[in-house]
Amino acid sequence: MIFNSVNKVVLSVSLLSGLLWQASAATISDRSAFVDSLIGCMTLEEKLGQLNLPAGHDIVTGNVQNGDTKEMIRRGQVGGVFNIKGVGKVKELQRIAVEESRLGIPLLVGADVIHGYETIFPIPLALSCSWDTTLVENVARISAIEAAAGGVNWTFSPMVDIAHDARWGRIAEGNGEDPYLGSLMAKAYVRGYQGGALDNPENIMACVKHFACYGATESGRDYNVVDMSRWNMFNAYFAPYKAAVDAGVGSLMPSFNIIDGVPATGNRWLLTDVLRNRWGFKGLIVTDYYSIGEMNALGIGPRRTGAVLALRAGVDMDMVSHAYLERLKGALEDGEVTMDMIDNAVRRILNAKVSLGLFEDPYSRCDVSDASSGKLFSAEHRKVARDVAAKTFVLMKNDNSLLPLKKNAKIALVGPMAHARNQMAGTWSFTSSTKDRHRSVLDGLRDAATDSNLIVYAQGCNIYFDEKKQNAVCKGLIPRGDDKAMLADALAAAADADVIVACLGESADMSGESACRTDLNMPDAQKQLLEAMVATGKPVVLLLFGGRPVSLCWEKEYVPAILNVWYGGSEAGDAIADVLYGDKAPQGRLTTTFPRTVGQMPLYYNHLPTSRPDPEDDVFNLYQSNWIDERTSPLYPFGYGLTYTTFSYDPVKLSSDKMPKGGAIEATVKVTNTGKRGGTEVVQLYLRDRYASFCRPVQELKHFSRVTLKPGESRDVTFLLTEEDLKFYNADLEYVYEPGEFQLMIGPDCQRVETLTFTAE
Numbered sequence: 049m050i051f052n053s054v055n056k057v058v059l060s061v062s063l064l065s066g067l068l069w070q071a072s073a074a075t076i077s078d079r080s081a082f083v084d085s086l087i088g089c090m091t092l093e094e095k096l097g098q099l100n101l102p103a104g105h106d107i108v109t110g111n112v113q114n115g116d117t118k119e120m121i122r123r124g125q126v127g128g129v130f131n132i133k134g135v136g137k138v139k140e141l142q143r144i145a146v147e148e149s150r151l152g153i154p155l156l157v158g159a160d161v162i163h164g165y166e167t168i169f170p171i172p173l174a175l176s177c178s179w180d181t182t183l184v185e186n187v188a189r190i191s192a193i194e195a196a197a198g199g200v201n202w203t204f205s206p207m208v209d210i211a212h213d214a215r216w217g218r219i220a221e222g223n224g225e226d227p228y229l230g231s232l233m234a235k236a237y238v239r240g241y242q243g244g245a246l247d248n249p250e251n252i253m254a255c256v257k258h259f260a261c262y263g264a265t266e267s268g269r270d271y272n273v274v275d276m277s278r279w280n281m282f283n284a285y286f287a288p289y290k291a292a293v294d295a296g297v298g299s300l301m302p303s304f305n306i307i308d309g310v311p312a313t314g315n316r317w318l319l320t321d322v323l324r325n326r327w328g329f330k331g332l333i334v335t336d337y338y339s340i341g342e343m344n345a346l347g348i349g350p351r352r353t354g355a356v357l358a359l360r361a362g363v364d365m366d367m368v369s370h371a372y373l374e375r376l377k378g379a380l381e382d383g384e385v386t387m388d389m390i391d392n393a394v395r396r397i398l399n400a401k402v403s404l405g406l407f408e409d410p411y412s413r414c415d416v417s418d419a420s421s422g423k424l425f426s427a428e429h430r431k432v433a434r435d436v437a438a439k440t441f442v443l444m445k446n447d448n449s450l451l452p453l454k455k456n457a458k459i460a461l462v463g464p465m466a467h468a469r470n471q472m473a474g475t476w477s478f479t480s481s482t483k484d485r486h487r488s489v490l491d492g493l494r495d496a497a498t499d500s501n502l503i504v505y506a507q508g509c510n511i512y513f514d515e516k517k518q519n520a521v522c523k524g525l526i527p528r529g530d531d532k533a534m535l536a537d538a539l540a541a542a543a544d545a546d547v548i549v550a551c552l553g554e555s556a557d558m559s560g561e562s563a564c565r566t567d568l569n570m571p572d573a574q575k576q577l578l579e580a581m582v583a584t585g586k587p588v589v590l591l592l593f594g595g596r597p598v599s600l601c602w603e604k605e606y607v608p609a610i611l612n613v614w615y616g617g618s619e620a621g622d623a624i625a626d627v628l629y630g631d632k633a634p635q636g637r638l639t640t641t642f643p644r645t646v647g648q649m650p651l652y653y654n655h656l657p658t659s660r661p662d663p664e665d666d667v668f669n670l671y672q673s674n675w676i677d678e679r680t681s682p683l684y685p686f687g688y689g690l691t692y693t694t695f696s697y698d699p700v701k702l703s704s705d706k707m708p709k710g711g712a713i714e715a716t717v718k719v720t721n722t723g724k725r726g727g728t729e730v731v732q733l734y735l736r737d738r739y740a741s742f743c744r745p746v747q748e749l750k751h752f753s754r755v756t757l758k759p760g761e762s763r764d765v766t767f768l769l770t771e772e773d774l775k776f777y778n779a780d781l782e783y784v785y786e787p788g789e790f791q792l793m794i795g796p797d798c799q800r801v802e803t804l805t806f807t808a809e
């Protein structure tokens with residue numbers, strides 16, 4: 049298709065030759081000539097318009113909503129829109145941009161496609177528990193195909209913020225606490241969304257966020273202060289963002305928080321020195337929601353000051369605040385910013401549009417035909433979602449092999465999540481229009497059991513006793529009932545059952561943005577139900593729903609089986625049935641540490657050493673780094689997870705206990721499936737740099753391998769270690785390798801490891 053706006057440009061600018069923009073696979077130099085020519089014919093107002101990303105109208109994630117978007121697009125005051133649902137609506141906005149604005153520049157169409165578009169996959173934290181990058185890439189791929197069918201060409205994902213504090217609701221959106229695993233996942237998302245070439249209409253541009261260190265927010269409270277050494281940023285928190293950049297991510301979103309005293313959105317060191325100059329990021333930077341405006345609350349100044357700071361820092365696009373649109377003109381006149389700075393930002397936005405193929409065909413992702421909508425929530429995509437969900441469930445406990453259940457067992461299915469269709473998708477799933485149709489655990493079990501009458505359902509309790517508290521997190525989506533009557537129903541259901549399955553935990557809105565908690569225990573009303581179910585003496589399976597690590601001390605002691613199903617997405621109900629009945633085995637391993645109590649927060653395995661490590665976990669030792677009233681160890685460690693079989697590990701063999709300079713060593717361990725059914729193990733390798741010029745963490749994941757073994761089958765798992773695995777950032781933030789003694793640990797989680805020592809020369 050010949051792009052008519054460029055015809056307009058051609059008419060007005062002799063510099064532009066039709067060939068430049070007609071080429072479907074233009075060379076880089078052609079593209080830059082095209083973009084430069086286009087910039088050359090833009091008024092200042094049109095340039096500032098390109099930098100403007102007004103609030104979407106279907107979903108807002110802050111307090112601000114912008115006015116008449118259509119009219120603004122017509123006036124050339126909009127570079128992109130976001131969170132607009134429906135390809136028809138998008139097409140209309142794109143049409144206005146292309147056909148009714150002076151230059152006809154197409155729009156970026158963004159959306160928070162975080163774990164699926166119509167077909168919803170498990171929440172990202174759950175996906176990370178698969179330890180399977182191919183699976184995550186496929187999830188992102190399907191999300192891209194569906195989002196593109198919905199008119200979207202840009203997703204605000206992946207969110208790769210490392211998090212150590214389960215109080216923070218947004219821990220649900222990331223990959224947990226590990227930089228290495230988080231980096232692999234970051235790359236997988238970028239590959240999946242962006243595919244090979246961005247101009248393929250089934251690919252969308254990814255946006256890595258929130259740069260940087262948002263997950264380290266103090267006291268786990270959203271939008272709160274972050275204060276961190278640069279050393280920690282480089283050695284831990286930066287890794288996944290850098291991985292996304294290395295994978296070619298097209299865009300990046302700075303975080304709401306302050307970095308080194310300066311808001312990330314206006315932080316030149318962060319966005320230009322580190323991101324652009326050191327890491328070579330060439331893509332576009334878009335602010336988070338109203339971040340420029342929020343620099344006022346952060347004590348930097350009103351919107352004009354924020355706009356100047358952001359532009360000078362390297363931010364290209366202003367989400368929602370309109371500060372670029374309304375304030376940069378004055379700042380330019382007063383010499384606070386230059387036309388070059390504005391042009392550079394415009395260039396990066398136009399480059400993104402060129403890369404997406406929007407100048408060749410602005411409607412390439414606006415197909416309103418049935419063929420296109422048929423891609424949404426398709427049987428094929430739902431099947432993948434069902435398989436994926438089962439791979440993210442983490443079996444925490446399974447006494448006497450209570451799970452899997454027999455399909456002819458009489459089950460009392462209780463709990464507010466047992467038949468809560470609209471809750472299955474979890475946080476950040478507003479793009480799904482099918483939520484009320486998602487199948488519940490009750491639906492899944494009834495279809496899978498030998499007789500649907502074997503499943504007797506009772507909601508059993510409210511989320512919280514307190515109605516206001518419940519409404520704040522459920523928005524009326526989970527019915528409320530009389531506490532006593534509900535409990536009586538559950539007890540009646542249990543009386544006649546062989547086994548009780550209790551579906552409890554967090555409702556979908558209890559994790560995600562603006563969903564932080566100070567209490568990580570099971571909500572009161574649900575705890576009472578669980579206690580009552582355990583008191584019946586019948587075997588109880590806890591199906592734990594949630595978006596964060598929680599405290600499960602009582603549950604670990606008294607409930608015989610615990611399966612953490614997170615938020616499994618649109619197919620969770622059937623995926624849960626698959627795993628409960630043993631058609632599939634749980635495969636997830638924790639990527640965040642589960643605490644004993646909220647008082648242990650922040651809690652993570654790869655911490656720095658303390659000078660007084662607690663010598664015994666179960667007794668209190670004076671003058672050691674511990675608590676009087678709680679153990680120091682977690683309840684469940686990073687990497688932990690059971691399945692329906694067991695594995696044994698032979699002693700680890702090292703090819704040498706010396707790694708020569710520039711050389712490598714191999715670590716090999718034989719793993720055997722010692723159970724009666726097939727299963728998948730995640731073999732994990734950790735390192736500790738014993739002595740270094742800088743204090744190094746007590747453990748760091750460096751490699752892992754997923755191995756699937758038949759009953760009785762053994763396999764040698766070999767890891768190759770090179771100097772690269774031993775490197776870290778020193779005081780001068782140089783990436784260095786220091787010879788010396790290293791401990792190597794291999795095992796099924798970060799605690800149950802065999803430790804060997806080698807020397808790097």
Ligand code: BGC
Nearest residue numbers: 109110160204257336337561
């Ligand atoms: C969130 C971002 C999100 C944006 C747009 C913000 O509140 O922090 O993660 O992409 O809203 O919806």
